[in-house]
Amino acid sequence: MDKLDFRKRDRALYAAKAGQWSRLNVPPILTLRIEGQGDPNGPTYARALAALYPLAYGIKFAAKARGADFAVPPLEALWWADDPAAFTTGDRAVWRWAACLRVPDDTAQTALDQARTATLSKRRTTADPEALAEVHLAPLDEGDCLQTLHIGPYTAEAPVLVDLHCVVMPGLGLTFNGPHHEIYLSDPRRVAPGRLKTLLRQPVRPL
Template identity: 40%
Template sequence: MQTYDIKKERKDLYAPKRVDFEIVDVPEMWFLMIDGHGDPNTSVAYREAVEALYTASYAVRAAAKTRWGRVHTVAPLEGLWSAKDWTAFRARDKDAWDWTMMIAQPDWITHELCDKAISAAAQRRQLPALGLIRFERWAEGRSAQILHVGSYDDEGATLERLHAEFLPAHGLAPRGRHHEIYLSDARKTEPAKLKTILRQPVVEGGA
């Protein structure tokens, strides 16, 4: 039985190089998602959202294996980030951040299977954020991305280079929300060794 792993199947999107920014075309994909606001380091809602997303994703994985005999590796945690004032994000003013945490699902996962898997998980574990999960498609299209190695708090310089140098030099402007994909487990990895994909949807029209 072959296991589907999005990190291996879509290396262009989940295994970029660290050398420099690159342009990719991101198709529509299915995600389990939860919205929230505030500092991810201190927000109870953030912690509950992440716990619920992993619980639901493993429940969906088990349900898909039982029903269809199809096995997949649970994808990495991802986050869409924004703030009413964009400078608050680049300055790491975390209390001002809006976030959508999410985990990608294979194309064969259905709404019906997700609903049943999450309901079953809710009977086993009392997690308040399970009821906040939605299953929907997310499309980004053309985007710039790079692999960041290091602490999350050290991302500011890379983001500044993206917006002040790379995008203007290529005639591009940011569009939509900043996207991060967490390839490392922050609970088990030293901050200096954390691997995070930084992605920004773009549009023609930069200076």
């Protein structure tokens, strides 16, 4: 039985060079998604991830049982604010976010419902029932995007985004066409901050 691995099948979506913004067309995908607001180091974001992962693995194990296994891909997050400058100034209180995990395009609502029921039935689950209820299937269609690889701590992303917003996008005659998107290629529990690898992606459109 072949296992679907998004990173291998869709290599261009999970690769970029540090210090260089590349342009790519991102096709529509399906995600598990939960939204919130505030500092990603705070309890609200941790609560969201504690609900997101067991549901993704529940869907995976059910898919494997029917012969359609897939690898749970890296965590992704969409970030937005009324003023995009909030991400270059570090005003985390106004950051809004959606934590996401990609799932196969044919994932049905029934699969999510069954995973939710199974997670709630486990005696040792640490997931918040209310957070589990907030996780939903959401399509994501970004299209034309700019993407780069950031190596280092998340707190060091601001200069990269300033360059994107103030130099790269205006120079190409482009503007924002959706939330800032990050794909976390490294596990911060196992990788030192200076070696973290994060894909930074920005959907764009002509001015």
